[in-house]
Amino acid sequence: MYDVNAVRADFPILERQVHGRPLVYLDNAATSQKPRSVIAALTDYYEGYNANVYRGIHTLSVEATDAYEGARERIAHFINAPSPDHLIYVRNTTEGINLVANTWGLAKLGKGDRVVITEMEHHSNMVPWQYVAATTGAELAFLKVGPDYTLDLSDLDQVITPKTKLVAFTHMSNVLGTVTPARTLIDAAHRVGALALVDGAQSVPHMPVDVQALGCDFLAFSGHKMAGPTGIGALYVREGVLEEMDPFLRGGEMVLEVTYERATWNALPMKFEAGTPDIAGAIGLGAAVDYLSGLGMEGVREHEVALTRYALERLREIEELTVFGPQDVAQRGGVISFALGEIHPHDIGQVLDQHGVAIRVGHHCAMPLVRSKLHVPATARASFYLYNTEAEVDAFVAALNETRRYFGRADA
Amino acid sequence: MQMPDGLDDLYQEIILDHYKRPRHKGALAQADLHAEGFNPFCGDEVNLTLSLDADGRIDGVGFLGQGCSISQASASMLADHLTGLTLEEAEELVRTFKGMMAGEHPSEEREEELGDIVSLSGVTEFPIRIKCALLGYTTLQDAIASYRRRP
Numbered sequence: 001m002y003d004v005n006a007v008r009a010d011f012p013i014l015e016r017q018v019h020g021r022p023l024v025y026l027d028n029a030a031t032s033q034k035p036r037s038v039i040a041a042l043t044d045y046y047e048g049y050n051a052n053v054y055r056g057i058h059t060l061s062v063e064a065t066d067a068y069e070g071a072r073e074r075i076a077h078f079i080n081a082p083s084p085d086h087l088i089y090v091r092n093t094t095e096g097i098n099l100v101a102n103t104w105g106l107a108k109l110g111k112g113d114r115v116v117i118t119e120m121e122h123h124s125n126m127v128p129w130q131y132v133a134a135t136t137g138a139e140l141a142f143l144k145v146g147p148d149y150t151l152d153l154s155d156l157d158q159v160i161t162p163k164t165k166l167v168a169f170t171h172m173s174n175v176l177g178t179v180t181p182a183r184t185l186i187d188a189a190h191r192v193g194a195l196a197l198v199d200g201a202q203s204v205p206h207m208p209v210d211v212q213a214l215g216c217d218f219l220a221f222s223g224h225k226m227a228g229p230t231g232i233g234a235l236y237v238r239e240g241v242l243e244e245m246d247p248f249l250r251g252g253e254m255v256l257e258v259t260y261e262r263a264t265w266n267a268l269p270m271k272f273e274a275g276t277p278d279i280a281g282a283i284g285l286g287a288a289v290d291y292l293s294g295l296g297m298e299g300v301r302e303h304e305v306a307l308t309r310y311a312l313e314r315l316r317e318i319e320e321l322t323v324f325g326p327q328d329v330a331q332r333g334g335v336i337s338f339a340l341g342e343i344h345p346h347d348i349g350q351v352l353d354q355h356g357v358a359i360r361v362g363h364h365c366a367m368p369l370v371r372s373k374l375h376v377p378a379t380a381r382a383s384f385y386l387y388n389t390e391a392e393v394d395a396f397v398a399a400l401n402e403t404r405r406y407f408g409r410a411d412a
Numbered sequence: 413m414q415m416p417d418g419l420d421d422l423y424q425e426i427i428l429d430h431y432k433r434p435r436h437k438g439a440l441a442q443a444d445l446h447a448e449g450f451n452p453f454c455g456d457e458v459n460l461t462l463s464l465d466a467d468g469r470i471d472g473v474g475f476l477g478q479g480c481s482i483s484q485a486s487a488s489m490l491a492d493h494l495t496g497l498t499l500e501e502a503e504e505l506v507r508t509f510k511g512m513m514a515g516e517h518p519s520e521e522r523e524e525e526l527g528d529i530v531s532l533s534g535v536t537e538f539p540i541r542i543k544c545a546l547l548g549y550t551t552l553q554d555a556i557a558s559y560r561r562r563p
Contacts, residue, residue, distance in 0.1 A: 019418075344454075344479060344480040344481060345454070345480075346454040346456075346479070346480035346481075346482075346541075346544065347423075347480050347481050347482075350419075350422070350538065350541070351419060354418060354419050361454065362453065362454055362455065363452075363455055370455075377455035377456075377457070377478055377479065378454055378455040406419070406423070407423075407428070407481075
């Protein structure tokens with residue numbers, strides 16, 4: 001495993017103080033911090049070779065195009081995609097899923113068809129399918145979350161029926177931390193002739209993900225959660241799936257030939273990349289992938305498993321603290337949602353912030369899960385990344401104990 | 413560990429007291445005015461029911477809700493102040509409170525009338541929580557607006 005202190009020195013923001021205390025950043029499931037190399041990749045592009053891609057033959061444009069396409073190759077390699085041609089640049093996971101919903105979904109689904117998702121989906125992998133179902137007449141069905149906060153696979157064959165055309169699921173829940181059995185779900189989808197879409201927003205940043213080993217048809221993920229800049233993400237599409245589909249957005253770059261009457265479409269991935277893309281973002285994501293590859297994703301996963309195990313142990317010491325998620329670290333990632341007695345998450349978040357500890361509070365864009373499965377209006381959530389330490393977990397636990405003492409004072 | 417600066421301004425004893433023992437808890441069976449407010453940012457909810465006497469003054473108040481201490485304490489304090497007010501006076505109270513959340517200082521005389529409500533002035537140091545403090549007031553506005561729109 002890598003040296004976490006050396007890694008921390010790569011992230012300038014970790015030197016920051018918040019309310020006079022060292023920043024303890026535990027909101028990584030929302031967005032991660034960025035290493036110096038990623039920030040430098042952005043400024044190098046803007047200061048050294050800023051130009052539009054694919055246009056003109058001048059030197060700057062050639063350099064920008066090389067960097068932009070070079071990043072695509074490295075990002076594709078990072079998830080072991082067989083070719084960069086099936087890696088479409090998008091803004092984020094949400095846009096990637098919407099692209100599939102609006103092209104493949106609207107064209108291929110109809111009355112009598114079924115889309116299967118899970119009860120632990122983020123709104124980004126639920127709302128687009130609600131829309132597709134309402135528009136096409138297809139039916140939306142759910143795999144349930146069990147009492148141990150893992151997916152209940154006991155009725156897998158009853159839910160994934162021969163009518164099923166798509167199984168779309170999160171690889172790691174952004175609320176529960178649960179890692180889903182992706183291969184099992186993908187195989188179940190393929191057995192009935194359905195396609196499988198993996199929401200990799202929380203998995204690709206934190207563990208090795210290999211699209212060929214998984215066998216998935218789509219994988220969507222966001223750059224900003226994996227040390228990259230905001231505004232860039234990617235959608236991997238298995239060869240043969242989107243070639244026949246109409247484009248999502250129409251305009252420049254995505255066309256082959258245009259007359260005043262009509263246009264023909266460029267090949268993948270450009271058919272789905274209309275307009276000037278986020279060139280700097282793509283180059284920045286390429287730098288992020290280089291950084292993560294340098295550490296090794298096995299090492300990142302190992303670090304986070306150890307830290308999560310330590311955190312779960314320490315949290316058990318706190319009276320009235322309930323964790324919403326699996327206890328077994330082999331079945332989860334470093335996302336820990338919790339309740340602290342009757343103290344509202346918003347109040348917990350406020351007191352922690354005053355201690356320099358950044359966590360997320362709310363429904364985490366998974367309202368149905370939080371309300372009808374966890375039976376709370378909101379949760380507090382701490383989430384780790386490759387640079388967090390046991391000392392930070394200790395600071396977090398100390399601040400939680402202070403929070404209990406603080407809100408207990410009016411009980412007297 | 414010492415509590416960091418600012419928190420005691422936000423979470424004054426009186427605020428925590430209203431949070432733990434909300435006033436006028438319940439819903440009126442026979443309400444003239446009713447509205448539900450929701451703050452999706454943190455999941456705060458406020459349900460307000462009011463009844464009016466023959467002169468159009470508020471003579472019954474019911475408040476139910478769940479959420480963070482600021483949203484619930486603020487709505488409880490509001491509920492505590494409504495009895496005896498006309499709807500116009502209630503609207504004046506909404507304006508005063510919104511002004512307070514925007515950093516205005518009410519006159520000394522007005523401050524005395526506001527009582528407990530003044531304890532929420534510390535919220536202005538935490539801009540993200542202003543929405544929480546306002547939830548009861550925006551719900552009251554909705555209740556008055558739909559009462560006036562009634563057929």
